[in-house]
Amino acid sequence: MIRVKNLDKYFGNFKALDNVNLNVPKGSIYGLVGPNGAGKTTLIKHLTGIYKQNNGDVEILGEKVYENINIKSKIGYIPDDLYFFPQYTIKNMASYYKRIYSDWNEERYQKLKKVFEIDENKKVNKLSKGMQKQVLFWLTLSIMPKVMILDEPIDGLDPLMRKKVWNLIVEDVAERETTVLISSHNLKELENICDHVGIMHKGKMLIESNLDELKSDVHKIQIAYKNDFPTNLDKELKILYKEKRGSIYLLIVKGNREKIVSTFNKYNPIILDILPLSLEEVFIYELGGAGYEITNIIF
Numbered sequence: 348m349i350r351v352k353n354l355d356k357y358f359g360n361f362k363a364l365d366n367v368n369l370n371v372p373k374g375s376i377y378g379l380v381g382p383n384g385a386g387k388t389t390l391i392k393h394l395t396g397i398y399k400q401n402n403g404d405v406e407i408l409g410e411k412v413y414e415n416i417n418i419k420s421k422i423g424y425i426p427d428d429l430y431f432f433p434q435y436t437i438k439n440m441a442s443y444y445k446r447i448y449s450d451w452n453e454e455r456y457q458k459l460k461k462v463f464e465i466d467e468n469k470k471v472n473k474l475s476k477g478m479q480k481q482v483l484f485w486l487t488l489s490i491m492p493k494v495m496i497l498d499e500p501i502d503g504l505d506p507l508m509r510k511k512v513w514n515l516i517v518e519d520v521a522e523r524e525t526t527v528l529i530s531s532h533n534l535k536e537l538e539n540i541c542d543h544v545g546i547m548h549k550g551k552m553l554i555e556s557n558l559d560e561l562k563s564d565v566h567k568i569q570i571a572y573k574n575d576f577p578t579n580l581d582k583e584l585k586i587l588y589k590e591k592r593g594s595i596y597l598l599i600v601k602g603n604r605e606k607i608v609s610t611f612n613k614y615n616p617i618i619l620d621i622l623p624l625s626l627e628e629v630f631i632y633e634l635g636g637a638g639y640e641i642t643n644i645i646f
């Protein structure tokens with residue numbers, strides 16, 4: 348649905364995107380994460396046809412995006428820097444969107460009025476930043492997009508509105524199989540909503556993964572043996588991290604859960620608990636092994 352292959356982008360001599368690959372399947376919610384300057388907005392500006400790449404392909408719905416008006420009309424884009432025409436009220440903006448986007452849905456626009464509760468006769472530029480973002484969500488959802496590309500979408504929204512917006516996105520994906528890409532600094536916030544995640548750092552895509560697969564492959568385990576920790580276990584299992592807390596070991600182990608448990612059980616532990624692992628932790632241990640200072644990347 349969204350496909351980026353070997354994408355390079357230079358600003359002068361500076362390589363802002365370096366051989367980036369990205370795949371977002373239809374009907375999925377993809378979280379694009381990375382620290383300031385990682386290249387998220389630059390990548391998004393290629394996905395929305397604003398920038399032309401130096402090398403590589405950028406396709407949405409099987410078509411190249413750049414200078415493709417048909418594809419652009421199917422994309423709902425919320426940029427990090429909002430722009431509205433001066434003097435336009437929400438109603439004026441809605442009429443403008445209605446003219447530009449052929450799939451505009453008036454019924455949905457009217458329905459969403461009750462969710463956002465902002466007077467549509469107000470001038471958009473006079474609204475607070477958070478309210479302007481709400482207006483953009485309202486308009487974007489009303490164009491019935493096939494693809495939504497959201498750059499830091501909930502920044503500036505209050506907690507209640509964040510919840511409402513996440514719900515609207517999830518509902519839209521469930522009902523219409525919309526494909527969504529969301530950029531954020533915050534893995535924790537994306538964890539509950541995304542099914543795929545890509546982590547960018549210094550213009551590169553470090554890791555792209557399906558969350559369920561990723562989570563089912565790394566386990567946090569608390570274990571204690573009557574005697575010393577069996578040294579064989581270090582050879583038999585892929586232990587990414589080991590810490591001793593009194594007589595109990597805290598371990599991060601990669602691999603199949605059943606196989607890991609049966610291997611530990613061979614040596615008769617007196618305690619064996621499998622603890623929940625957050626997405627942040629999965630990435631820390633997965634990428635830590637690759638030599639990245641992952642805590643600097645994620646937090």
Ligand SMILES: Nc1ncnc2c1ncn2[C@@H]1O[C@H](COP(=O)(O)OP(=O)(O)OP(=O)(O)O)[C@@H](O)[C@H]1O
Pocket residue numbers: 358361363381382383384385386387388389390
């Ligand atoms: N128009 C431009 N001209 C020159 N350099 C640019 C331009 N746009 C972005 N860059 C550079 O490209 C790099 C990536 O910037 P980008 O805005 O894509 O990062 P980001 O991941 O979105 O960061 P943030 O989380 O801070 O929004 C940065 O080093 C930035 O300075």
